[in-house]
Amino acid sequence: MSTTQSDSTDGLEEPDDDKLFRDRVRENPRPAMAWLAGLAFLLLLEIGRVFAGVGQAFGIVGFTVELLASVPTSVGDNVAGTLGSAAGFVATAVTAVLMAFAVTVPVAGSVPDGAVDVLGLDLSRRGRRWAKRAELTFVLVAAAGLVAYTPVGGAFSALIGAITGGVDALAASLPSITSRDLIPNTGHRLPEGGWEGTFLGLSPATAWAIRTGLVFAYATTALVWLWRGFDVYRTHYRLADWTPRDDTVRRFRNNYWGLFGFAIVFLFVVMALWAPAVSPVEAQHNIYEPNSHEFQYLSEDGEVTSTTHVFANLQSRSDGQNTIGPMSYDDYDRWAPLGTTNRGQDMMTHLSYGARTSLVIGLTAIGLGALIAVVLSLLSSYYKGVTDIVTVMASDTIQAVPALLLIMLVSVVFQEANHPIAQPLDGGLLLALIFAFAYWPGMWRSIRGPSLQVSEQEWVDAAKSYGQTPLQTMRKHMAPYIAGYILIYGSLLIGAVIISTAALTFLGLGINPPTPEWGRLIDGGQSYVATDSWHVATIPGIAIVLVVIAFNALGDAIRDAIDPEADVDESEAAATGGGA
Amino acid sequence: MSRHTAPTTPGDEGRPAPDTMVKVRDLKTYYEGGGLLDDRPVKAVDGVSFDIRRGETLGLVGESGCGKTTLGRTLIRLEEATDGEVLFDGTDITSLRGDQLYEWRRNAQMVFQDPDSSLNDRMTIGEIVREPLDVHDWKTPADRRERVKSLLDEVGLSPEHYYRYPHQFSGGQRQRIGIARTLALNPEFIVLDEPVSALDVSVQAEIINLLEDLQEEFDLTYLFIAHDLSVVRHICDRVAVMYLGNIMEIGPTEELFTDPANPYTHALLSAIPKPDPTASRDRITLHGTPPNPRYPPTGCPFSTRCPVRIRPDEHENLDDEVWEGINGLREIIRERMRADRSIRERVRERFGLETRFATIDETYDELFGDLAVPDEVDRVLSEITDAAGDHEEREALDRLNAEFGSVCDGVDPDGGDEPVEPEYYEVSDSGRLSYCHRHDERYRETATVIDDRS
Incomplete structure (x- = not known):
């Protein structure tokens, strides 16, 4: 987790040093090449699964795009119902334009100036910024219109279909070392003893153990290789000989409780990602x-x-x-x-696919909630005043309703209405969205203090004094300071989301069968705890406890690692800086 | 503030016009209360006018909270001016918007007080110094990198520091980095907001020398905000002394330091410890704290603490301690006037219970208890305290002003109803201005009064 974090902050801070980085790699290509070759080899081993993942990502993107694309028409239909079809059409168009515009705001900055100069207008800096956004919006709306209202749409969806079909076909045909085809473990005994249909004629238990062991070995290798990548970058390509992140990593490595949390979280994530491989029977079957x-x-x-x-x-x-x-x-x-x-x-199958469900819900809910929280906290601490008051009122309103009650109410309403977003994961996505909605005020509250604090720093004033735009100021000078906090609260809350999902499913409200979910297992097994079938509720119960503890431990460790004042032994950093 | 007997630009008659870069006219910066209801604003800068000449260093001194930092921030548009204008080479920058403001920002930069807070710790030195260039799209990225390295060299750091982080530097070095960032866009005018006050004394001199060298090299104009008077004396060509949002005295440094005209300047300078143990001049101790800038006193801003306040003739010979008591009483009544009494407090008072307001009689005892107050003065004071005791503060204050008030409290000596404020008097040939009634021919000069009263 620590490596991904540092990678992402790298991207934040050095957007235009890319060329330099490339130059550095060109000067000394060996370590990078060796590392990339290793990475390619690792990917090649699991190429089938990589494509399956890509296909799934396509599916998710497709679903999201479809859902968003249906918003303008549904708004238009609602308006048309009361005000007539002309108004409905206008409403559809306006909604579409507004949505397209919202998409362009964060992206427009990276559009080259040349795109606006084509228009031949003499624009001011601000005018240019808006022109870029308008241009992008126009392109987006035009493209969407083409797809929606002309035959191009048919061709377009055919193309998309071909691509996804191709990816799926590749996923099915390409091998991977952890695949069921390579190491099958389903078979039957032969009357004369021995097994038919399993890997090398071994017993299904052994075959399964080999495959599962391979999965974890592979995942660990991949993790180690990523860490090595960071190391290679640090020793060969990074210009700074020391950055604050080095200390963060060092502190994290010495935190055993945090490492324990990391290990469990790693197991959980691997189990979710490789669910088809670690389950003894196919979930579909x-x-x-x-x-x-x-x-x-x-x-x-x-x-x-x-x-x-x-x-x-x-x-x-x-x-x-x-x-x-x-x-x-x-x-x-x-x-x-x-x-x-x-x-x-099969319990193992259920548990691994349930992990997938929990992980998807947890990440979606926390990701979305954290995004809302960060954006609002940046806006409200930078602009203060009315923006702040409106945010406070919105979050207080949501927090005034008991969270669990709110979640139950909303989920029942959507599920009874059979809304399209209640379909994926048998209500899982819906649950994730509701969690995001119910939990962002809490996260926003907890990062409000830090973001107000950082907005008062003089470097924010300094940025203003040489004319930095508010958006860039928030991104470069404020967001990195909040990232640590949101990471901590996010990882703590992910445990809460997982446990709430299980609790709701236990009550029969969350995720409907057949989608596997741990809460349902506990619900099903609770009456047998005192019998021979004790394992039905106990195993998923222990799993939930472990995962939630692990996420909490990880969150704590991240906090300690990020906070420079948690460091007792400062002499190392001081010695490095002494020469300066 | 509305009248200027002396011309504010000291070059208007006769003298060769100095090259004025920044012209500040009647500038006001108020902070709104922040509440939703109409609050009284905090008058951080309450109408100041002065000029900054090209290439000079103008010092701005005063106690903390007197509005000097706010003034500096207003000059480079980090705060919005409430009123008045700032002419920068003839352009009123308080009304600049959008692109014009963005373009103008190149010309005016600021060095911040706290080097710990002015550099973003998550960025490398190179990124920090380069950011202004990036924002203004200065040449190509490679040129920018070169420029940053030469800037680092310029401020006494080495180009290898480009990829270090601010953590790795000491306070003085961090301030150098801040200065390099300030210089990146080649500004003409720099506001130095207490650039050395957060640094070790040993490092202060280095930074001051660096600033002086840079000024010479790049023809910079400085506004040097400080509360350390010896530093100001060393670096500044002219000094403005600020108190409660007003400029009390402004003029050439040496002259102002050796022969202060304004009572506040006297008090401020007397606070500098003298190495000579036999020095004759007594320290002037100012009583109390500066008034709340939300409720500045009427008349002269310094009137509440002024050691040479003008007293009405009939009470001129009253004991100094009694005067102190009277001033204290005035402050307490003003305070009571502002304090909103809650319903609970009104009820408690009605039933004779204790409230959080001490009774005015206790206050009176505290102020005048062990003083020999002449009978007629005592009689007036009792009337005033009685009125105040009945929560008729306005009446009490009017009575107090009628009896003990002077032109310093805004009482018009010619009998007008409007409160009067001091004017700027030209107090020397160099065009030094001082904001005090004492310079009027009708009253005795400050220095003699100080000697008299001490």
């Missing part, structure tokens, strides 16, 4: 569509027979009377490393 997938097993009368997962699941439930415990096979030759759930599904 075992959880989503158990009806339509058959598999073979060796029946009691010594014959290899075929059955569907739905039937096998029914016979493999862990519900007190019947228990498939951890580290055992069920009667259908299916390996269940963590036992089965109360509905007979």
Whole structure:
């Protein structure tokens, strides 16, 4: 986590030193080349999964774009319903233009001046800025109009379809070392002993252990390689011999509680990312569509027979009377490393896909909430006055409603209305959005103090005195100071989001089946805790506790690492600076 | 402030016109209360006029809170002026907007007081010094890098420091970095806001010398804000003395230091410790604290603490301590007038319970208890305290002013109703101006009164 953070701040601070960096690499290409080769090799090993990831990213982007694209028309339809179709059309157009404009504001700065000079107008600096935004807006709206109202749209979606189809096909056909095809672990016993269909004829348990071990080995290697990349950059290409980040990294490395948190979070993330590889059976077969997938097993009368997962699941439930415990096979030759759930599904599969659900919800909610919080805190501390008061009122209004009640109310309303955003993850996305809405005031409150403090620093005045634009001042001179705080609060709150999601699902309100979710596992297993099937609720319960503790530990460690005053031993930094 | 008997530009008659760069006329900077309701503003700068000549160093001294930093910040448009104008080579910069302001900002820069707070710790030295150039799109990025390196050299750092972070530097070096950033855009006018007051004494001299060298090399014009008078005496060509948002005296440094005209300047200079233990001149101790700039006194801003306040003739011989008491009483009544009494307090008072306002009688005892107050004065004072005790503060104040007030409190000696303010009097051939009634022929000069009263 620490490496990604420093990478992102790097990007923030040195936007126009790129050329220099490139020059430096050109002068001394060996270390960079070696590192890049290693990275390429690592990617190549998992190329199939990389493409699958790209395909999924396409899907997410596509969904978001579609959702946003539907906003102008839905606004227009609502207006048309009351004021007539002409007004509806105007409303659609206005909404579209406004949305396009909002998109251009942060991007317009990077458009070269030449784009405006084409217009041949004699513009002032401010005029030029607005002209750029207007130009971009025009381009965006024109493109959107073309796609929406002309045959170009059809061609466009065909193109998109072809690209996504291509990516999906690549994902399916390219190999990866952790794939199920390479190391299969589903098979059946043979009447004469031994296994059919598994990796090298090993038992499914061994095959699964090999694959899972490979996943974690791969992920650890990748992490180490990224760290090495930072090291290579630091020793060969960075011009500064010391930066404050070095101290941050050093402090983090010496914080064992934080490292423990990091390790658990790493396990959790790896489990979520490689869910298809670490689950002993395919989720599609075992959880989503158990009806339509058959598999073979060796029946009691010594014959290899075929059955569907739905039937096998029914016979493999862990519900007190019947228990498939951890580290055992069920009667259908299916390996269940963590036992089965109360509905007979595989626990490990459920847990890893549940991790995916939790991670997606947590990251979406915290990412979105933190974004809102940071933007508002920057605006309100830079402009103060009315902006500040309006933000205070908005956040107080949201905070005045009990969070859990608000979340329940909104989620029920959307789910009953069958709104499109309630579809993905069976309500997971909806939940994430609601969490973002309910949690940004808290995050905003906690970074309000620091951002007011940094806005009073003289370097902000100095920036104003030589004419720096407000947006740049906020980005360069204020945001980096808030980033640390938001990182801490974000990582602490992610635990809260995960636990709230589980709690809501436990109550039957959050995420609907079949999407796997840890809270539902606990709900299903709670009545069997005292029986042989104790594992159904206990394992996901322990997992939640661990993950939440780990995120808290990580957040604490980040705070300690970022804060220079947490450092008892300052002599090192002082010695480095002494020569200056 | 409305009348100027002496011309504010000391070159208007006869003398060869000095090359004026900045002309400040009746500048006011008020801070609004921040509340939603109509509050009284804080009058940080309350109508000042002066000129800054090209190439000179004008010192601006005064106690903390007197508005000198606000004045400096207003001159480079970090604060919005409430009223008045700042003419920079003939352009009124208080009304500049958008691109004109952006272009003008090249010309006027500021060196900040606290080197710890003026440099962004997350950026390298190079990025910090280069930012003004980036903002103004100065030449090419490679040229900018070169310029930054030469600037670093200029201020006594080495070009290798480009990729270091501010953490790694000492206070003096950080201030040098701040100066390099200030110079980046080649400004003509620089506001130095207490540039050395946060530094070690050993480093102060280096920075002062650097500033002097740079001024010579780049033909800079400085406004040097400071409260350290010896530094000001060393570096400044002219000095303006500020008190409560007003300029009390402005003139050539040496003259002002050796022969101060304004009572406030007298008091300020007497606070400089003298190495000579047998020095004859007594220290003038100023009583109390400067008034709240939200409620400045009527008349002369310094009237509440002035050691040579003009007294009405009939009470001229009253004991100094009694006068102190009277001034104290005036302040307390003014204070009571401002304080809003809550309903709870009104009720408590009605039932004779204690309120957070001490009764005026206690105050009276405290001020005059062990003094020998002449009978007729005592009688007037009792009337005043009685009125104040009944919460008729306005009446009490009127009575007080009628009896003990003078032109310093804004009482018009010619019997007019409008409060009068002092005027700027030209007190020497060099065009030194002082803001005090004592320079009027009707009253005795400051120095003699100080000797009399001490």
